Amino acid sequence: MPIESSVATTVSARQLSRHFGAHAAVRNIDLTLRRGEVLGLLGPNGAGKTTTMQMLTGTLAPSAGSICICDIDLVNHPVEAKRHIGYLPEHPPLYRELTVDEFLRLAARLHGLPRKRVTQALACAKARCGLSDTGRRLLGSLSKGYQQRVGIAQAIIHDPDVVVLDEPTVGLDPIQIRDIRALIRELRENRSVILSTHILPEVESVCDRVEILHQGRVVFSDTIGGLDRFNRGLALQAAFRNPPQVEALAALTGVMRVEALDEQQFVLHRDPQHDPTDALVTRSVQAGWGLYQLGPAHSRLEDVFVQLTHEEPAA
Amino acid sequence: MILTLAGKELRGLFSSPLAWIVAALLQLILAWVFLMRLDSFLELQPRLAQLADAPGASEIVTAPLFSAAAVILMMATPIFGMRLIAEERRNRTMPLLMSAPISMTQIVLGKFLGLCAFLMLPVGMVSAMGAALAAGGEIDLGLLAANALGLALLLATFAAVVLFASSLTSQPIIAAVLGLGILLASWLASLANPDSAGVLQLLSVTRRFERFNTGLVDSADLAWHAIAIVLFLLLTIRRLDRDRLVGHGA
Numbered sequence: 001m002p003i004e005s006s007v008a009t010t011v012s013a014r015q016l017s018r019h020f021g022a023h024a025a026v027r028n029i030d031l032t033l034r035r036g037e038v039l040g041l042l043g044p045n046g047a048g049k050t051t052t053m054q055m056l057t058g059t060l061a062p063s064a065g066s067i068c069i070c071d072i073d074l075v076n077h078p079v080e081a082k083r084h085i086g087y088l089p090e091h092p093p094l095y096r097e098l099t100v101d102e103f104l105r106l107a108a109r110l111h112g113l114p115r116k117r118v119t120q121a122l123a124c125a126k127a128r129c130g131l132s133d134t135g136r137r138l139l140g141s142l143s144k145g146y147q148q149r150v151g152i153a154q155a156i157i158h159d160p161d162v163v164v165l166d167e168p169t170v171g172l173d174p175i176q177i178r179d180i181r182a183l184i185r186e187l188r189e190n191r192s193v194i195l196s197t198h199i200l201p202e203v204e205s206v207c208d209r210v211e212i213l214h215q216g217r218v219v220f221s222d223t224i225g226g227l228d229r230f231n232r233g234l235a236l237q238a239a240f241r242n243p244p245q246v247e248a249l250a251a252l253t254g255v256m257r258v259e260a261l262d263e264q265q266f267v268l269h270r271d272p273q274h275d276p277t278d279a280l281v282t283r284s285v286q287a288g289w290g291l292y293q294l295g296p297a298h299s300r301l302e303d304v305f306v307q308l309t310h311e312e313p314a315a
Numbered sequence: 316m317i318l319t320l321a322g323k324e325l326r327g328l329f330s331s332p333l334a335w336i337v338a339a340l341l342q343l344i345l346a347w348v349f350l351m352r353l354d355s356f357l358e359l360q361p362r363l364a365q366l367a368d369a370p371g372a373s374e375i376v377t378a379p380l381f382s383a384a385a386v387i388l389m390m391a392t393p394i395f396g397m398r399l400i401a402e403e404r405r406n407r408t409m410p411l412l413m414s415a416p417i418s419m420t421q422i423v424l425g426k427f428l429g430l431c432a433f434l435m436l437p438v439g440m441v442s443a444m445g446a447a448l449a450a451g452g453e454i455d456l457g458l459l460a461a462n463a464l465g466l467a468l469l470l471a472t473f474a475a476v477v478l479f480a481s482s483l484t485s486q487p488i489i490a491a492v493l494g495l496g497i498l499l500a501s502w503l504a505s506l507a508n509p510d511s512a513g514v515l516q517l518l519s520v521t522r523r524f525e526r527f528n529t530g531l532v533d534s535a536d537l538a539w540h541a542i543a544i545v546l547f548l549l550l551t552i553r554r555l556d557r558d559r560l561v562g563h564g565a
Contacts, residue, residue, distance in 0.1 A: 020562050059413040061560045082416040093411035095323075097330040109319040110415040154411070 040207035092151030096140030241290030320425025396477035465527020
């Protein structure tokens, strides 16, 4: 094992920016990641997730800012820094004419693994990604799910300190998604994992921390617990037997916006400062709305965004 | 690391049916040229015997064979090399190389050497044909060696040009057309005015080979090839660095 594996902070990016012409894809992002942590980059398409990951893996030069991987500057010492990175791009980089074994051997050699350690690393990576029986198949003939697994195997074969996975579960069926999430949880042992996604439950199920990107900026950065509190605290779901007018609900103190799910169910987006729960219950009893269900709403990513972008003062 | 990459490119060439088809056609044409020249040599032989200091089999058969090989390979090299970078772009496999702990120079050198190794096959085959004449008489080994060296350098230069062409686009066919365009332009530069010694001659890649073809190994020609190869490799590295700096048209 290299000595550097004792370094606690594996990724440290400061004031990272990237412009494509006049368009700013990423603006002043700070990222820090410790060993054993899984960080989820969450955001809609075009939020800057892929651009951020490309910069962290050295495939795209940042317009401004600095990146250190295991205390090695990625911009000034790219070759040394990249030894510690495993990267699965959005589209797995597979040579279709190679077999699984040939491809993974090539990936191991490209990542600087000595020849005599390749065979062992190959067996290990294949076992982890459930590829043990597919060694002789051509990559071009594999299903999407298996190609994705080979993509992940390629990213971990050299036992990197930082694994960067760009939308690892896109296009997979539910069982494959479950397998890959299990694999990610396993990978976090003595490593750091960064993954991007636009699916909120995915972040909740595998990540320790989350950074939500919107239009190239970090709009939310906290632990999963924090996201959960944020999430639950900001929207209530209520059901009424004799539902009132939407306007009546919106008029309650602390309710910012009301969304009707169906005839009886409503989602109330609340003001963080004023909890409308008491007012709602009192009013319901007074007016005979027949409140029979009240609880935190499981908001979708869009709701989180609406909240976050609402809160953001105009910058 | 460079050799790992070169091996990968070589394997890629051998796993493509296109390269096999082109290589087979190439061999067929060159064998045909070889037999034609051998036939005319046998026809001329009685008359040559009467001349003092007559040209031998090497001059009549081997030299034209290498000339033919040079022209045909000028057409074939763009096809062999068009996929080197263009296809990596098209299949979006470039991030594998870009995120690996290797420098851009190593990537470019690896790809260049892989294509060169493949192109040494036709050089070997043509040289073997020339050497086969030894079965029927004496051959001029110096002429054969000068031709083999000249062809090898010529093909390495072609390879560097095609690699650069391949780095400009994500469509292998466009890369092939671009590469062929550059090579043809350089060839035409010498055809335009064969006697002048101006700039056009300086740009001509085939003009160097014509001298090797007569058995003349000049250090100026060696240097010309070295400079041309380094120039196009540097342009390729620059172009790939630009991808990283500017973004892949994203």
